[in-house]
Each structure stands twice: as structure tokens, then as C-alpha cells.
Amino acid sequence: MMPHAAAATPQLLRRVNAQAVLRHIxxxxxATGTELMALTGLTRASVIAVCEDLIGRGWIVELDQPRTxxxxxxxxxxxxxxxxxxxxxxxxxxDIGAATxxxxxxxxxxxxxxxxxxxxxxxxxxxxxxxGVIDLACRQALEAAGTDPGTVLAVGAGIAAxxxxxxxxxxxxxxxxxxxxGLRSALKDLHGWTVLLENDANLAALGERWRGSGAGVDDLxxxxxxERLGAGVMESGRLLHGRGGAxxxxxxxxxxxxVGSSDGIAALARQWSAAGGGPSAGGPASxxxxxxxxxxxxxxxxxxxxxISERMARVIASIASLINPEQVVIGGAVAESAGALLPGxxxxxxxxxxxxxxxxxxxxxxxxxxxxxxxxxxxxVEANALELELAG
Amino acid sequence: MMPHAAAATPQLLRRVNAQAVLRHIxxxxxATGTELMALTGLTRASVIAVCEDLIGRGWIVELDQPRTxxxxxxxxxxxxxxxxxxxxxxxxxxDIGAATxxxxxxxxxxxxxxxxxxxxxxxxxxxxxxxGVIDLACRQALEAAGTDPGTVLAVGAGIAAxxxxxxxxxxxxxxxxxxxxGLRSALKDLHGWTVLLENDANLAALGERWRGSGAGVDDLxxxxxxERLGAGVMESGRLLHGRGGAxxxxxxxxxxxxVGSSDGIAALARQWSAAGGGPSAGGPASxxxxxxxxxxxxxxxxxxxxxISERMARVIASIASLINPEQVVIGGAVAESAGALLPGxxxxxxxxxxxxxxxxxxxxxxxxxxxxxxxxxxxxVEANALELELAG
DNA sequence: AGGAATATATTTAGCTTGTATCTAAATTAC
DNA sequence: GTAATTTAGATACAAGCTAAATATATTCCT
Numbered sequence: 001m002m003p004h005a006a007a008a009t010p011q012l013l014r015r016v017n018a019q020a021v022l023r024h025i026x027x028x029x030x031a032t033g034t035e036l037m038a039l040t041g042l043t044r045a046s047v048i049a050v051c052e053d054l055i056g057r058g059w060i061v062e063l064d065q066p067r068t069x070x071x072x073x074x075x076x077x078x079x080x081x082x083x084x085x086x087x088x089x090x091x092x093x094x095d096i097g098a099a100t101x102x103x104x105x106x107x108x109x110x111x112x113x114x115x116x117x118x119x120x121x122x123x124x125x126x127x128x129x130x131x132g133v134i135d136l137a138c139r140q141a142l143e144a145a146g147t148d149p150g151t152v153l154a155v156g157a158g159i160a161a162x163x164x165x166x167x168x169x170x171x172x173x174x175x176x177x178x179x180x181x182g183l184r185s186a187l188k189d190l191h192g193w194t195v196l197l198e199n200d201a202n203l204a205a206l207g208e209r210w211r212g213s214g215a216g217v218d219d220l221x222x223x224x225x226x227e228r229l230g231a232g233v234m235e236s237g238r239l240l241h242g243r244g245g246a247x248x249x250x251x252x253x254x255x256x257x258x259v260g261s262s263d264g265i266a267a268l269a270r271q272w273s274a275a276g277g278g279p280s281a282g283g284p285a286s287x288x289x290x291x292x293x294x295x296x297x298x299x300x301x302x303x304x305x306x307x308i309s310e311r312m313a314r315v316i317a318s319i320a321s322l323i324n325p326e327q328v329v330i331g332g333a334v335a336e337s338a339g340a341l342l343p344g345x346x347x348x349x350x351x352x353x354x355x356x357x358x359x360x361x362x363x364x365x366x367x368x369x370x371x372x373x374x375x376x377x378x379x380x381v382e383a384n385a386l387e388l389e390l391a392g
Numbered sequence: 393m394m395p396h397a398a399a400a401t402p403q404l405l406r407r408v409n410a411q412a413v414l415r416h417i418x419x420x421x422x423a424t425g426t427e428l429m430a431l432t433g434l435t436r437a438s439v440i441a442v443c444e445d446l447i448g449r450g451w452i453v454e455l456d457q458p459r460t461x462x463x464x465x466x467x468x469x470x471x472x473x474x475x476x477x478x479x480x481x482x483x484x485x486x487d488i489g490a491a492t493x494x495x496x497x498x499x500x501x502x503x504x505x506x507x508x509x510x511x512x513x514x515x516x517x518x519x520x521x522x523x524g525v526i527d528l529a530c531r532q533a534l535e536a537a538g539t540d541p542g543t544v545l546a547v548g549a550g551i552a553a554x555x556x557x558x559x560x561x562x563x564x565x566x567x568x569x570x571x572x573x574g575l576r577s578a579l580k581d582l583h584g585w586t587v588l589l590e591n592d593a594n595l596a597a598l599g600e601r602w603r604g605s606g607a608g609v610d611d612l613x614x615x616x617x618x619e620r621l622g623a624g625v626m627e628s629g630r631l632l633h634g635r636g637g638a639x640x641x642x643x644x645x646x647x648x649x650x651v652g653s654s655d656g657i658a659a660l661a662r663q664w665s666a667a668g669g670g671p672s673a674g675g676p677a678s679x680x681x682x683x684x685x686x687x688x689x690x691x692x693x694x695x696x697x698x699x700i701s702e703r704m705a706r707v708i709a710s711i712a713s714l715i716n717p718e719q720v721v722i723g724g725a726v727a728e729s730a731g732a733l734l735p736g737x738x739x740x741x742x743x744x745x746x747x748x749x750x751x752x753x754x755x756x757x758x759x760x761x762x763x764x765x766x767x768x769x770x771x772x773v774e775a776n777a778l779e780l781e782l783a784g
Numbered sequence: 785a786g787g788a789a790t791a792t793a794t795t796t797a798g799c800t801t802g803t804a805t806c807t808a809a810a811t812t813a814c
Numbered sequence: 815g816t817a818a819t820t821t822a823g824a825t826a827c828a829a830g831c832t833a834a835a836t837a838t839a840t841t842c843c844t
Contacts, residue, residue: 010801011829045831324637402802438802
């Protein structure tokens with residue numbers, strides 16, 4: 001007949017209230033019953049019952065009374081003090097690139113406590129070997145963190161391919177399509193992990209909103225603009241995927257200039273530098289070199305940066321017209337040097353769009369995807385905390 | 393300290409379950425207790441209790457036992473039959489254009505039972521007079537529907553300006569900025585109505601997904617492409633607004649051609665026709681005339697349509713790259729004739745984007761905005777049903 | 785040091801809403 | 815007319831919340 005929704009039973013109340021209490025305890029350093037009463041609107045009896053429940057499940061711990069006299073001594077019976085158990089489990093954040101995979105382990109507050117990278121032997125290795133390399137990076141990161149696979153509650157994984165809302169890679173145009181499905185089931189089979197696959201630019205957006213220059217911005221676009229160009233779009237605090245997960249895949253967006261439209265800043269700098277000349281025309285036309293030369297005042301390099309700024313301004317303006325974000329963050333491999341592009345971009349925007357966003361450069365460097373992957377995994381854990389089993 | 397969320401009390405359960413039951417009854421023509429048990433997962437006792445509740449509040453009615461023998465006679469004690477009370481209240485859908493306002497009255501199933509249009513005396517009349525004209529259209533439509541202002545549960549209103557998520561017009565660049573705020577409070581003061589302001593293209597998207605060619609499509613874009621060009625964007629079944637409500641305002645999007653980028657199909661046809669010539673170059677260069685001429689095989693007119701197709705294909709491709717919708721619907725004043733553009737657009741799309749959406753033409757004609765406004769109002773009523781007072 | 789004041793903790797009674805189970809009612813089929 | 819079948823209604827009970835009364839631990843003041 002219909003996929004009938006589960007009936008709301010009294011147990012649902014406890015779930016909802018426990019979730020609210022847990023959220024507040026997670027946000028605070030330490031919480032007392034009275035604070036939680038004010039925050040949740042529950043009575044003391046309910047708050048305490050919920051806390052006992054959460055302690056039993058391992059999500060929070062009760063702290064001992066401080067032996068030392070507290071800084072500002074308060075009258076009355078001392079309150080029981082509850083704290084989030086940030087080591088109730090851990091999450092993994094993966095940045096799976098074409099050449100290298102980086103794994104980062106974080107506790108439930110998001111503090112990274114282990115990290116490891118492994119490179120693939122070649123670009124065309126079979127899926128099985130690729131999974132082996134990824135798994136190795138994960139295990140090394142866990143070891144560095146001093147924990148083991150059994151404590152992992154969720155894995156966020158970013159790849160440079162369209163991923164739809166359900167974590168499936170639909171587009172069959174690349175080798176990923178074969179590979180990714182293998183990854184999810186492989187890590188499930190190996191360790192029992194829940195793997196949340198996402199597009200790398202989308203994860204970059206999550207990361208930037210969490211701990212980058214877009215902190216707290218609900219309408220945010222992150223341009224992952226190193227070698228390739230991809231956008232992670234958040235509207236009203238939610239990631240946009242589109243029908244097949246290809247939202248933000250700016251594949252053919254640029255219909256004006258002759259360059260490949262999926263080229264990022266680094267690729268453009270290299271190409272135009274190789275074609276154009278300048279003092280470093282003789283040497284290898286690397287992107288860092290172009291930025292260096294421009295910083296030193298070289299006219300040809302400056303002209304290239306200007307051209308890149310123009311191009312980025314057009315891309316950002318298209319985004320501004322369609323999505324109207326509050327802020328656009330430029331991230332990826334060239335983020336450190338991309339600051340030099342900002343004035344040129346910002347100055348051009350009003351010519352191209354009536355709603356120019358704030359444009360900034362990511363402070364997260366090459367960690368942008370793993371940070372976002374961790375956030376993605378934490379979001380899952382926080383949403384499903386009361387359904388997850390904690391391993392001792 | 394914090395905006396503390398309301399605690400989940402046992403009453404919440406009833407609210408949740410009543411909402412679920414009401415949703416199912418609204419969807420079905422008539423429902424029995426046994427059906428609702430299966431659909432909601434509740435026990436019979438709870439289902440009956442909820443239904444009694446809903447009857448008391450006026451949202452549903454209990455039907456008499458049919459005197460006639462039913463078509464397929466069933467064994468056992470006959471079930472009580474519950475039906476949605478589609479006349480528990482009504483909603484208004486407004487299309488507030490620059491020259492004319494149209495008001496439509498619908499019952500709670502969305503059937504339009506009254507309609508009225510009123511034009512403004514001039515473009516620059518004061519806000520007070522404008523509100524008066526709108527109010528007149530509303531009252532006439534209500535009279536035509538045989539009901540009165542007291543039965544209106546919500547009003548959806550579409551305007552051709554950016555409106556943010558909260559229904560506020562932020563951009564101050566047009567006379568709307570003064571006008572709209574007046575509308576909400578004016579109709580609240582006059583009749584006690586809750587007015588939900590939205591961008592007209594956004595409402596078009598709601599309408600198209602509800603009763604147009606995008607029925608049931610979660611990732612849908614509607615181009616309102618008459619005189620002006622605006623997009624209503626839905627992703628995962630939700631409308632996109634962006635920071636200031638300007639998402640889909642394609643203001644300066646086109647950086648390629650010399651035409652004003654906010655021009656819609658009709659405007660383009662007129663401009664290019666006036667500039668270009670053709671058999672009807674002597675007469676008034678109206679958009680319908682261009683489509684007529686093209687249908688008759690006129691080469692110049694065909695060339696203009698081709699040029700429009702190219703332009704629309706580029707716009708749609710930009711959208712496809714950023715949002716990846718499943719479908720794009722072209723609506724607005726020219727929707728009837730826009731079918732002639734479809735082959736030209738569809739053929740060009742693969743050149744511009746790797747993820748071409750299905751492109752269709754709206755069947756809703758000039759009712760597209762009022763239909764969407766009704767849907768918008770119904771969404772509000774359905775979400776807030778159990779908090780709303782029913783009059784009469 | 786001892787009592788008052790204060791803040792927190794715990795207990796008890798009662799309300800709402802749900803489930804589960806049993807009995808009653810109304811209809812069809814033979 | 816009786817059995818089978820389906821729905822309705824009633825009773826018992828469990829979960830979770832509130833509210834109010836009572837108990838406990840600490841600081842402040844004399």
C-alpha cells in the first residue's frame with residue numbers, strides 16, 4: 001500500500017529529548033542539570049533520567065566533583081556535572097584523489113588525532129589494489145591515533161566524481177563508477193564501517209563552513225580550484241546534489257573562452273604561462289612559478305593572473321546569479337597563493353552580477369577535503385547517535 | 393542563554409500522529425480505521441482517538457454509512473468512513489504583476505472555485521491604492537467562490553522581485569521594497585490573513601511540480617520566460633532562495649550576447665524582430681507575430697527563433713552545470729508557442745553541458761503563478777494544520 | 785560552630801498517549 | 815438462523831512527561 005511511517009510512540013519522546021540534551025552537552029564543555037533544564041525546557045526529573053540514559057549508552061560521562069575550591073564559589077548543593085564523551089568513538093575522513101589517499105582520524109569533537117597518506121602505484125591499478133592502499137592509509141591513521149578499527153563510527157570519503165544524495169556514483173563516464181561501489185562494500189566487509197561517499201568539492205564546502213573562512217555561513221559556495229574546477233554548493237545550510245549528484249560540476253560551464261572549462265586555477269596558470277611567455281617562459285611553466293613571478297612584479301605573470309581573475313569572476317558571477325550565496329570561498333591546492341587574485345575578482349564582480357557575494361580564500365590548505373569528510377562523518381554520527389552501537 | 397527548543401511532551405506524540413493520519417486522509421478519497429492502522433502503524437484505539445480529535449477540530453468528517461449496497465460487498469461489521477473536509481477552509485493564490493493582480497480561491501484539495509483579476513490604474517500609483525486593488529481582486533474572487541474572508545487560512549502571493557526565505561523583500565532597488573511590507577501587514581490588518589510572499593518564478597516551480605509538466609520531479613527548474621527571465625529552482629523538493637532571495641534572478645547572467653540578460657523570450661523576439669526585419673518588419677514587432685510567421689515558414693522569423701533557442705540552451709546549460717536538475721520547464725506568457733523552440737534547445741544542450749536535463753513547456757499557461765501560489769499556501773496550511781484555528 | 789539561605793537531587797502522584805488484549809456489534813455467506 | 819468475518823469499543827498496563835513535596839549538600843552569616 002504505502003511505506004507506512006513508524007508510529008510515534010512514547011519512546012520517541014525520549015529519543016527526541018535525549019537528542020536535544022546530547023546536542024547541548026556536545027556544544028558545551030561541561031553541563032549541569034539546571035543548565036540543561038533551561039536549554040531544553042524539560043524538568044529536572046526528565047533531564048536527569050535522560051542523562052542517566054546517555055551515560056549508560058556511553059555518550060556522556062559524569063565528572064567527579066572538583067576537590068579544589070572552584071574559581072567563583074556558588075552557594076547551594078553542588079550540581080552533578082556532565083560532559084560529552086568525545087572518545088565514545090572516532091570518525092575517519094578520507095580524501096581519495098587520483099594519485100593519493102589521505103586518511104584522518106578524529107574524535108567526536110572533531111579534533112584530528114591521527115593522519116596518514118598513501119599513494120597509488122600507478123593511475124590504472126585495479127580496484128582491488130586501490131582499495132588495499134586506501135585501507136592501509138586508514139589503518140595507519142588509526143594506529144597513529146592510538147585506536148583501532150572497531151571504534152570507528154563512520155567514515156566520510158571524498159572523491160572527484162559526482163555523487164548523488166544517497167552516496168551513489170551514477171555517472172558511468174569514469175573509472176570511478178566501477179571503483180566506488182567497491183569501496184563502500186569493501187570497507188563494510190573488512191571492518192564493518194559505514195562509508196559516506198561524497199563529492200570532494202561538497203566536502204570542501206562542509207569543511208569550510210565548519211572550520212574555514214565560511215564559518216557559520218548558510219549560503220556558501222566553495223570552489224575547489226586547483227587542477228580541476230568544481231563547486232560545492234550549500235544553500236540554507238544544506239548541500240546541493242541535483243538529480244545525479246552533478247550539481248557544481250562545472251564541466252562545460254564556460255562557453256566563452258577557449259580553455260577547457262573544467263580547468264582549475266593551477267591548470268590555467270600553467271597553460272597560459274606556457275603559451276604566453278614571460279621571464280620564466282623558458283623553464284617549466286608551473287603554477288607556483290607564475291604566482292612567484294607575479295609577486296615579483298613580472299608583467300606577463302601579472303597579466304595571466306588578471307586573466308584568471310576575469311575568468312573566476314565570470315564563474316562566480318554565474319553562481320551568484322543562480323544561487324545567490326552570501327560567500328564564495330576559493331580552496332584547493334592553490335589556495336595559499338590565490339589571495340593575489342582576490343582584488344581582481346572582487347573588483348570585476350559588480351559588472352557581472354547584481355548580487356556579488358563576499359569572496360575569500362580558504363585557510364584550510366590541502367586539508368580542506370579531509371576536514372569536510374570528518375564533518376560529514378560527524379554529522380552522520382550526531383544524527384544517528386542514539387541508534388548507533390558504541391564498541392566498548 | 394539559548395533559544396531553547398520546546399521540550400517534547402506527550403502531546404507532541406498526538407500532534408505527530410494526527411499529522412500523519414490527516415496526511416493520509418487528505419491523500420485518499422475516503423479512509424477507514426483499518427486502512428489508517430496499516431498506513432500509520434498505529435493501533436485501532438489510537439487511530440480512532442486521533443480521528444475523533446480531527447473531527448472535533450473540523451479537519452475531517454465522518455461519512456454516513458452508504459444506504460445502497462456497495463459495489464464489492466465486504467463481510468464483517470461496516471467500517472466507519474472518514475474523509476478530508478476540503479471545505480474546512482480556503483486559500484488564496486495571488487499573482488501580483490506590474491500591471492495586473494489575479495486572485496484565485498481554492499479549497500483545501502486545491503480545486504479552484506473562484507478567480508478574479510484587477511488592473512492597476514497606472515504603473516506609479518501609491519502603495520495604498522495598489523493594496524486596495526489587490527484587496528478588491530481578493531474579495532471578488534472570494535465572492536465568486538461563495539465564501540468570505542473569514543474562511544481564508546493562508547494567502548500565497550507571487551511578485552516579480554527577490555524574496556528571501558522568510559518572505560521578506562530585501563533588495564531595495566525597486567518600488568517593491570516599499571510596497572511588499574505594506575501588503576503583508578495590510579492584509580493582516582484588514583482580514584487577519586497570513587500572507588506568504590514569494591518570488592513569482594519560485595511559485596511557478598511549485599505549481600509546475602504540483603500540477604504541471606514537472607509533476608513529482610524533485611530537482612526541477614522553471615524558467616519564467618515571458619517579458620523578463622527568472623528561474624525558480626527546486627532541489628530535492630525544496631525551493632532555493634539564497635542569501636537575499638535572489639537565487640534564480642538571472643540579472644546579468646548572460647555575458648556573451650549584447651542583449652539585456654534579464655530579457656525573456658517575448659522581449660527577445662520583439663527586439664530582434666524589430667532590429668532584423670522579415671515580412672512583418674513593417675508592422676508592430678510583437679512576439680506572437682514572430683511565432684506566427686515562423687510557423688508559416690518565414691525565414692527571418694525562423695532565424696530569430698533559432699537565435700532564441702541558442703540563447704535559451706546556453707542559459708539552461710549554465711543551470712544544468714550548477715544545479716543538475718532532472719528537468720527544466722519553460723513557462724510564462726509565451727509558454728504556448730515556446731514548443732517551437734524545444735527541438736532547437738534540446739539539440740544544442742549536449743554541446744554545452746555534460747548533464748542535459750529534460751526540457752518541456754508548461755501546460756499551465758498564465759495560471760502558472762496562481763497555481764503555485766495556491767500550492768504554497770496549501771503547504772503552509774498542511775504544515776500548520778493542527779495549530780490553525782478553523783473559523784465557522 | 786551552628787543555623788539560615790540556597791541550589792540541587794530525589795521521590796511521589798498524576799496526566800497524556802501509546803500498546804495489547806478481550807469482548808461486543810454489525811454485516812455477509814451458507 | 816447460525817457461523818464467519820470484520821470493525822468497534824472497553825479495560826489493563828507501560829512509557830514518559832510534569833508538578834509538587836521532600837531530602838541533601840554547600841555557602842554565608844552570626
